[in-house]
Amino acid sequence: MSNRIDVKKTYKLFINGAFPRTESGRTYEVKNAKGTFIANPCLASRKDLKDAVVAARAAQSGWNKASAYNKGQILYRIAEMLEGRRPQFVDEIITVTGVTKAKAEKEVTDAVDRLVWYAGWTDKISSLSGALNPVAGPYYNFTIPESMGVIAAIAPESPSLLGLIDAVTPIIVGGNTVIVLASTKAPLSAMSFAEVVATSDVPAGVINILTGKKDEIAPWMASHMDIDGLDISGLSSKAHGEIRIAGAENLKRIYTFKSADPGRILAFLEHKTVWHPIGN
């Protein structure tokens, strides 16, 4: 018989590279498929979102200036850290969703592989979507993709880890910073993923993770003037209309995605065309 007292983890938010509790003090209960209590994660408030946006905005120019090579290294580093903590993620997925061990392991493997795949795109995306355009004059005419700024995303309910990685990573590949709302029912792996991010040389503020209710936070994300784009893949299609209306005021780009492909990276990039005179 063990005399040790359980050391239970407090699931907090991840904002600006730190792990604050929600300023509202609110929490909600997470239960497994059988209804057994598991944890009390934070129910993020509008002010938490605001703080995350301020952090993401401050981090954006620095992250955007990092070389594609450096961004790729950092994304690969996230994959390394995740690989090293594989058993914890497998455990958490099983605890919350009740899936088989094989299924949970596959999700973590896919998540690591997906990160590596996105890491590879950092130095290829501008070659894929950029162009040297023929023009009728003595000019070089380039089109190059540039980051949009601060992007928010709503991760799908499941798969909770892979879905989160598909929401976060394509956004930051091109130099954007992100605020993501994790799966409401299964937020444990998202908050453990925050610990992975915190130890992967990702600059503070580049990835910010909130937990809470989608119908509360999505409209705040849509109407916030300082968020440039929004991925609502994780939101039920019934709510899309309302969110698009709220985002119209500030001309926010709002998208949904079905799969992981380079289009998901390009959605939150803007193309700039540059004219450069050709010398004699």
Next chain:
Amino acid sequence: MSYYGLVDGTEASLKKYLASLSGVDQVGADARAAMLATRSIKAASKRWAIDTAISMVDLTTLEGADTPGKVQALCSKAVRPDPTDSTVPSVGAVCVYNDMVGIARAHLDLIGGEHVGVAAVSTAFPSGRASMAVKIQDTQDAVDAGASEIDMVIDRGAFLSGRYIEVFDEIVKIREVCGDKAHLKVIFETGELVTYDNVRKASFLAMAAGADFIKTSTGKVAPAATAPVVLVMLEAVRDFYAMTKVQIGVKPAGGIRNTKDAIKQLVLVNETAGPEWLKPSLFRIGASALLNDLLMQRMKMDDGYYASPQYVTID
């Protein structure tokens, strides 16, 4: 001059006056300031506080790189902080270097900003290291160019080495140069005075010498306007009022960058000196970045959603 009957202008009387001051309980001041900072101001009170804070801002640019164009843009912003919303009040004053006073005054008058004052930093700002003749000429230039407020720095070297009478005489002389044309604000640079006792001493010294305002800092030294320092200065003006029935203003400057900080300052004023001090003639906030945050918070209260820095001017 009578110096409110507190001193007669001699070194002996000044020493006696300063020695009569009680010391400051440092731990108590820190705790009191921290406690007042926990107040939460919401809804209608917040709205009132934002507008009050805007009207108290001394919109400041004190850079070596200041140009007439930048000062003029600052003046336009001072008169109409939000060009899309005429209900936003004008700020208290613009605060510039000596040589920009004429440009600022002319531009303010041109655009209907006669009610906005021009404050000039003076007496070899920010270090205060120059001869008395230079300091007087510096101030005279600013007054002649149309400054309605003079922000002078004290000689911290003299103060810290105990030559209080030098500091006192300097303030008296600059006060004479200001005459009835300009208000005098005396900057202590509290970050260099080290202790709260010194801040209290400097406050009483400046008030007796004829300051209309006492001001924390130049903005060039950190720490600047920390809450406990402002608390000590507000207690000083409160006690001075009890002694003389004269109200002296307070101006924190430096490090007040967002709405939350500004509202904390207003709470300090209300709870220490009293609500009579909550007006631009007795409380000013020296700042540059603060105004944009106040405007963004105001937009948020009107629109119901958070604003973006892209919707306010950079300077």
